[in-house]
Amino acid sequence: MDDHVKKEILNREVGSNIARRLASAREIARMREPFLKSAEQLSACKIIHPGMRDRRVLNAFRGLRTKLFGMNQGDGFVVMISPVAPESGGSFTASNLASAIALDETKTALLVDCNIRNPALHRLLDVEPKAGLTDYIEKPESTPVSELIHSTGIPRLRLVPAGQPHESASDYYTSVHMEAFLDEVRSRYRERFVLIDAPSLKESPDARILSELSDTVILCVGYGKSTRRQIAEVAAEVGREKLAGVVFSEGK
Numbered sequence: 001m002d003d004h005v006k007k008e009i010l011n012r013e014v015g016s017n018i019a020r021r022l023a024s025a026r027e028i029a030r031m032r033e034p035f036l037k038s039a040e041q042l043s044a045c046k047i048i049h050p051g052m053r054d055r056r057v058l059n060a061f062r063g064l065r066t067k068l069f070g071m072n073q074g075d076g077f078v079v080m081i082s083p084v085a086p087e088s089g090g091s092f093t094a095s096n097l098a099s100a101i102a103l104d105e106t107k108t109a110l111l112v113d114c115n116i117r118n119p120a121l122h123r124l125l126d127v128e129p130k131a132g133l134t135d136y137i138e139k140p141e142s143t144p145v146s147e148l149i150h151s152t153g154i155p156r157l158r159l160v161p162a163g164q165p166h167e168s169a170s171d172y173y174t175s176v177h178m179e180a181f182l183d184e185v186r187s188r189y190r191e192r193f194v195l196i197d198a199p200s201l202k203e204s205p206d207a208r209i210l211s212e213l214s215d216t217v218i219l220c221v222g223y224g225k226s227t228r229r230q231i232a233e234v235a236a237e238v239g240r241e242k243l244a245g246v247v248f249s250e251g252k
Contacts, residue, residue, distance in 0.1 A: 037126075037153035045124060047154070048096050050103065061100040064218070068097075068193075068244055071216060076186055079244065080214035082198040082207045084234050088222030089249030091120040094197040097218070102157040107191040110149070112160045114210055115199045116172070119162035125152045132163025137177045145184050160185070173209040182213060201234050202226075211238060219246045 042049045048058045068079060081097065083090040091113075098109035112133065113121040122129050127150050136143045148160045172178060186192055196214060201207040211217050217238045221231055235243055 033153070033155050034151055035153050036155070041126075041153070045126060046092060046096075047125075048099050057096075058100075061096050062103075064097055064245065064247070065100040068216060071244055076192045076194075077215040078182060078186065078194040078196065078213065079216040079218060080196040080198050080207070080210050081218045081220060082201045082211070083220040083222065083225075084200065084202055084231055085222065085225040086200050086203065088200075088220045088225045089247070090200075090220045091115070091124055091197050092249060093218065093220050093247050094195050095121060095124055098157050098193075098195045099154060101193050101195075102154055105156070107193060108156040108158070110158050110160065110185055110192060110194045111152075112185075112194060112196050113162040114173070114196050114206070116162045116206075117199065121159055121197055122150075122161045125154075125159055127152055127159055127161065129161035129163075132161035133181070134163030134172060136163075136181060137172045137175050140177050140180070145181060149185075173206055173213070179213065201237065202230060208237075211242070215242075216244045217242050218244050221246055221248050223248070223250050 037045070037047075039049055039051050043052065048061055050058070052058055068077070079097075081090050081094040094111060098111045101107055101109040111121055111125075113119045114133065116134060119132075121127075129150060131143055131147045133148065136145060136148055150159045150161065152159050182194065185194055196210055198204075198207040198210045201211070201219070219231070219234060219238070231246065235246065
């Protein structure tokens with residue numbers, strides 16, 4: 001293949017990619033937000049926003065977003081956020097990383113609360129859920145995915161709540177309906193990024209199952225909650241290729 005042909009192919013690929021992103025941007029621009037949270041409300045929920053005073057936190061999540069885009073070549077992906085130990089800031093990290101992605105007007109983030117035994121995202125984002133993930137997995141024929149997706153008051157950020165608590169959560173995650181759910185929500189928008197708020201990898205088989213369904217994993221470590229050895233053991237279980245990084249926080 002000569003250089004002229006290679007250049008022609010490259011130009012076509014670049015043009016196709018630009019057209020795809022423009023089409024995606026138009027789709028996302030049509031997303032309706034029935035209400036918007038104010039800066040004061042976002043601060044009260046501990047959610048990052050452009051006008052916040054602590055730029056270090058904002059920039060930290062923007063940096064994590066950039067790393068994820070690099071690992072996945074900018075394409076839509078499923079990332080699981082899991083605390084090494086309970087009460088280590090998993091939901092805080094998941095919601096703020098989703099917010100960082102949603103700051104880009106050409107992208108949309110979908111938070112999925114998979115911590116069925118102890119769901120927190122609907123409270124954190126002040127959303128009153130009508131239906132959740134377990135409702136769909138139990139009865140997919142009567143619970144369309146569109147009914148699971150809730151507005152959050154944050155442009156381009158949507159939430160799928162956990163649904164009714166259930167002790168055998170792993171039964172849900174091994175279900176073919178869970179894979180069908182992820183396939184459908186990923187395909188709704190070309191620039192859709194799915195963030196799974198999962199239970200502790202160290203203590204829950206649910207998180208291990210979810211990690212297999214995810215493209216990338218982020219571990220959260222709460223101050224004084226885990227030893228270096230515990231962090232290293234969980235990181236090794238995830239694997240170097242899938243592990244995006246470790247986020248340290250003050251806890252919840």
